Amino acid sequence: MTKNSKRLHRSSSCVDVPCLEVASHQRSGGxxxxxVRNRHGAVLRIHTLGAPAISIPGLVSIVxxxxxxxxxxxxxxxxxxxxxxxxxxxxGEIASDKDDRAAPVLALTGAATRAGRYAVSRDxxxxxxxxxxxxxxxxxxxxxxxxxxxxxSMTDLAPARHCRRLLSAMREAGNAxxxxxxxxxxxxxxxxxxxxxxxxxxGPGSAGPGSLRNASPRSQRQRERxxxxxxxxxxxxxxxxxxxxxxxxxLAGGQSGAALALEAGYADQSHMCxxxxxxxxxxxxxxxxxxxxxxxxxxxxxxxxxxKQLVL
Numbered sequence: 001m002t003k004n005s006k007r008l009h010r011s012s013s014c015v016d017v018p019c020l021e022v023a024s025h026q027r028s029g030g031x032x033x034x035x036v037r038n039r040h041g042a043v044l045r046i047h048t049l050g051a052p053a054i055s056i057p058g059l060v061s062i063v064x065x066x067x068x069x070x071x072x073x074x075x076x077x078x079x080x081x082x083x084x085x086x087x088x089x090x091x092g093e094i095a096s097d098k099d100d101r102a103a104p105v106l107a108l109t110g111a112a113t114r115a116g117r118y119a120v121s122r123d124x125x126x127x128x129x130x131x132x133x134x135x136x137x138x139x140x141x142x143x144x145x146x147x148x149x150x151x152x153s154m155t156d157l158a159p160a161r162h163c164r165r166l167l168s169a170m171r172e173a174g175n176a177x178x179x180x181x182x183x184x185x186x187x188x189x190x191x192x193x194x195x196x197x198x199x200x201x202x203g204p205g206s207a208g209p210g211s212l213r214n215a216s217p218r219s220q221r222q223r224e225r226x227x228x229x230x231x232x233x234x235x236x237x238x239x240x241x242x243x244x245x246x247x248x249x250x251l252a253g254g255q256s257g258a259a260l261a262l263e264a265g266y267a268d269q270s271h272m273c274x275x276x277x278x279x280x281x282x283x284x285x286x287x288x289x290x291x292x293x294x295x296x297x298x299x300x301x302x303x304x305x306x307x308k309q310l311v312l
Contacts, residue, residue, distance in 0.1 A: 047176035058132035064176035066125035092124030110147025144232035
């Protein structure tokens with residue numbers, strides 16, 4: 001663990017970012033950009049690519065976050081989600097209690113099955129691509145189960161020269177819009193090379209089950225084995241996290257009670273309470289309050305695939 005990551009984890013200067021208000025937002029064909037502030041005066045610029053730009057099966061969205069958080073580092077909380085995250089940090093540093101070290105500047109995090117804390121240095125610029133876990137198998141030729149609840153350097157999964165080229169282009173892009181498009185084109189090239197054909201046009205909904213692979217093993221045991229390799233979790237665990245994601249999206253939207261439980265796929269409200277607490281460490285009412293003050297909740301709520309982007 002590096003000296004900086006120790007500072008991020010243990011420094012008393014780390015603070016939870018309180019509820020943010022959207023100072024302004026701008027929508028264009030290239031996406032949506034929001035400028036948000038907290039009560040300490042810190043400012044974040046969050047840029048998300050619009051749905052028409054998403055052209056890769058398994059790509060949910062691309063988000064660029066940059067800003068200066070004042071005089072203190074800030075901390076947050078990630079929740080379980082059936083999504084892999086490719087992050088490119090061009091300024092600052094991110095650390096997580098899942099691996100207790102600073103993230104590589106070009107990192108891939110597999111599906112998360114448990115809640116965790118993270119810390120970010122006060123001046124940061126990071127671009128995130130949220131991907132269906134099967135993307136790791138298809139493009140990286142690596143079982144997703146090897147990445148579950150782990151963060152790996154992309155240099156372990158892709159040729160180092162390709163990673164250096166991406167990082168150099170991202171740093172030269174100069175702004176959030178440019179970084180997002182550089183990452184999108186890099187992902188398209190990686191997918192094209194892996195698939196051995198031109199990238200098909202597809203919308204963000206293509207990230208659903210069966211979108212990346214068409215093989216259908218004959219036996220249930222074979223299906224479960226392939227599912228575990230490609231998603232990183234078992235079928236039952238995947239469905240459990242999927243229900244949890246729907247519940248979190250509902251709680252963020254102000255829903256609660258038995259109606260939300262049934263809508264999310266739980267047997268009853270008690271079942272939802274038990275599962276939410278086991279996966280997040282919080283009761284639904286506590287999680288609802290945390291979401292209302294979450295750093296990215298208001299921004300993600302307006303984006304396709306919000307249920308896969310669970311960050312407080």
